[in-house]
Amino acid sequence: MRDKNIWRANADSRVQCQIAPKFCGICGSDLHEYLGGANLIPTPGNPHPITGETLPLTLGHEFSGVVEEIGEGVDHVKKGDNVCVQPIIYDGDCRSCVQGLVNCCDKNGFVGMSGWGGGLSEHVVLPASCVKPLPANVSLELGALVEPLAVGWHAVDISPYKEGDSVLVLGAGPIGLVVVQVLVGKKCKNIIVSEVSKGRSEFARKFGAHHIIDPTSCDVVEEVARLTGGKGADVAFDAAGVQIGLDTAMKAIKARGTLVNIAVWEKRATLQMNDVVFRERHYMGVATFALGDFEAVIEAISTGE
Amino acid sequence: MRDKNIWRANADSRVQCQIAPKFCGICGSDLHEYLGGANLIPTPGNPHPITGETLPLTLGHEFSGVVEEIGEGVDHVKKGDNVCVQPIIYDGDCRSCVQGLVNCCDKNGFVGMSGWGGGLSEHVVLPASCVKPLPANVSLELGALVEPLAVGWHAVDISPYKEGDSVLVLGAGPIGLVVVQVLVGKKCKNIIVSEVSKGRSEFARKFGAHHIIDPTSCDVVEEVARLTGGKGADVAFDAAGVQIGLDTAMKAIKARGTLVNIAVWEKRATLQMNDVVFRERHYMGVATFALGDFEAVIEAISTGE
Numbered sequence: 001m002r003d004k005n006i007w008r009a010n011a012d013s014r015v016q017c018q019i020a021p022k023f024c025g026i027c028g029s030d031l032h033e034y035l036g037g038a039n040l041i042p043t044p045g046n047p048h049p050i051t052g053e054t055l056p057l058t059l060g061h062e063f064s065g066v067v068e069e070i071g072e073g074v075d076h077v078k079k080g081d082n083v084c085v086q087p088i089i090y091d092g093d094c095r096s097c098v099q100g101l102v103n104c105c106d107k108n109g110f111v112g113m114s115g116w117g118g119g120l121s122e123h124v125v126l127p128a129s130c131v132k133p134l135p136a137n138v139s140l141e142l143g144a145l146v147e148p149l150a151v152g153w154h155a156v157d158i159s160p161y162k163e164g165d166s167v168l169v170l171g172a173g174p175i176g177l178v179v180v181q182v183l184v185g186k187k188c189k190n191i192i193v194s195e196v197s198k199g200r201s202e203f204a205r206k207f208g209a210h211h212i213i214d215p216t217s218c219d220v221v222e223e224v225a226r227l228t229g230g231k232g233a234d235v236a237f238d239a240a241g242v243q244i245g246l247d248t249a250m251k252a253i254k255a256r257g258t259l260v261n262i263a264v265w266e267k268r269a270t271l272q273m274n275d276v277v278f279r280e281r282h283y284m285g286v287a288t289f290a291l292g293d294f295e296a297v298i299e300a301i302s303t304g305e
Numbered sequence: 306m307r308d309k310n311i312w313r314a315n316a317d318s319r320v321q322c323q324i325a326p327k328f329c330g331i332c333g334s335d336l337h338e339y340l341g342g343a344n345l346i347p348t349p350g351n352p353h354p355i356t357g358e359t360l361p362l363t364l365g366h367e368f369s370g371v372v373e374e375i376g377e378g379v380d381h382v383k384k385g386d387n388v389c390v391q392p393i394i395y396d397g398d399c400r401s402c403v404q405g406l407v408n409c410c411d412k413n414g415f416v417g418m419s420g421w422g423g424g425l426s427e428h429v430v431l432p433a434s435c436v437k438p439l440p441a442n443v444s445l446e447l448g449a450l451v452e453p454l455a456v457g458w459h460a461v462d463i464s465p466y467k468e469g470d471s472v473l474v475l476g477a478g479p480i481g482l483v484v485v486q487v488l489v490g491k492k493c494k495n496i497i498v499s500e501v502s503k504g505r506s507e508f509a510r511k512f513g514a515h516h517i518i519d520p521t522s523c524d525v526v527e528e529v530a531r532l533t534g535g536k537g538a539d540v541a542f543d544a545a546g547v548q549i550g551l552d553t554a555m556k557a558i559k560a561r562g563t564l565v566n567i568a569v570w571e572k573r574a575t576l577q578m579n580d581v582v583f584r585e586r587h588y589m590g591v592a593t594f595a596l597g598d599f600e601a602v603i604e605a606i607s608t609g610e
Binding site for chain 2 (some may be wrong): 028035095096099101103104108158230231232233247254255257262264268269270271272273274277278279280281282283284286287292
């Protein structure tokens with residue numbers, strides 16, 4: 001069993017860093033929590049099993065900052081370094097963690113959502129493992145984007161996407177755009193985005209999508225078939241989390257194609273089972289990012305990939 | 306494009322066989338159609354796109370028989386041979402067929418469900434490709450079981466199951482039992498069956514299941530965790546098609562585990578998305594069997610595997 005202390009943010013734990021946050025993104029889930037929460041944030045009487053904290057707590061999980069202090073045993077960053085924060089909280093010894101799938105931890109949490117301060121704090125003290133150094137050519141501003149980029153990176157990475165595939169992306173909000181960007185980086189030559197908003201569609205085009213379709217004015221299934229030579233998309237990514245989008249995407253992917261859900265749903269999703277069964281389609285969930293994704297994204301930004 | 310004539314059962318098509326059915330199984334879907342149908346059977350005004358037939362038609366798709374006549378160009382069987390019937394009907398040139406996924410054909414149908422006679426006929430005339438010779442040591446009685454065995458074979462075959470995995474099977478009806486039997490054949494050492502009926506549970510044990518649990522009297526998620534050293538099942542097969550079973554199985558599989566749906570659902574299935582997303586689980590559909598599965602099953606029966 002690994003040393004659980006490194007996952008604890010107690011003031012007396014040794015392998016920690018104190019960071020002054022500099023840039024912090026506002027995530028869709030922050031808005032959800034602020035306007036309609038608490039949903040994921042632990043409420044009084046029901047503290048988070050790892051942090052022990054409840055409301056009120058500080059938001060912000062997409063952030064970069066400067067190292068102010070390091071604890072004993074920390075050797076991968078030093079005082080004054082620019083860093084970004086990998087905000088997942090996990091216990092390290094649950095059935096998922098022991099397989100290395102810490103983002104699937106039975107007690108999983110998020111810095112800036114489950115406690116331990118957040119990117120909107122003036123100072124945070126975090127386990128050293130949450131703190132990732134930024135290379136000299138990656139600014140603190142870009143550093144705050146590593147987290148959402150890692151979400152898209154991870155989704156594409158564990159999906160069955162391979163070079164040559166046609167991909168449908170549902171929704172061109174921040175995560176949909178990140179998926180587009182990662183697909184471009186991975187040399188995808190046929191990225192089809194379904195988006196209702198004109199502004200977001202424009203962003204999708206700028207980010208490198210090859211086709212943008214408006215589901216309110218065209219038949220997505222027919223259009224995707226047309227744009228894929230009749231075959232259907234090999235993989236679809238759902239970054240919208242809307243029932244009609246799910247139904248449509250399931251029909252728009254090929255037999256044995258995969259629909260990857262990144263979206264967080266507030267209620268149950270329903271499946272038209274004949275579309276799943278009679279075409280042997282796959283539906284899979286992806287959650288945030290895995291160990292190693294942050295490093296891969298920082299490397300990709302640094303090398304311009 | 307392949308010669309479509311071989312998929313047509315017109316009396317004048319050349320590459321056909323006439324068969325006298327000898328043994329025929331009654332499938333759950335036959336009961337569905339007879340008692341509560343028509344569901345899959347085409348109704349007047351809406352003929353099957355390949356057979357052109359509608360109700361009334363003859364049931365029976367799990368059958369063996371003896372070749373009575375062969376058409377010109379048929380050389381894999383001769384008059385008097387014992388055979389079994391691979392009952393899938395497909396057009397051969399849809400987007401799925403051209404990928405070789407004929408069981409996912411956009412116009413797919415079934416002998417004994419969509420037309421072309423059925424196992425309860427006295428004589429049927431079928432494309433030669435539907436007719437599979439039985440080796441001398443495989444009886445006509447066993448030959449009628451090749452079809453349901455192929456369903457289980459195919460489900461395990463395209464699932465991510467690998468030796469060493471723990472498997473949960475929902476339902477010990479005929480298809481659940483076949484899945485158990487295939488898993489035993491594939492050396493699975495931890496087959497857990499969830500079944501409410503005492504009689505069916507007994508069959509599951511005889512077929513080789515290692516653990517039988519009754520979901521009405523125990524907590525399936527806890528019990529599966531206990532029987533898998535806390536990890537959860539690697540793969541689950543749903544041969545029941547009941548909402549509560551789906552919900553439970555999704556929780557009972559490990560992070561990144563796969564739930565394989567074999568069942569036919571009459572209504573939409575719903576998913577508790579947090580169980581899918583936060584554990585990165587997979588849900589996949591399987592449909593009947595692929596080309597090659599019949600031959601593999603016949604070989605496995607013949608060699609005693």
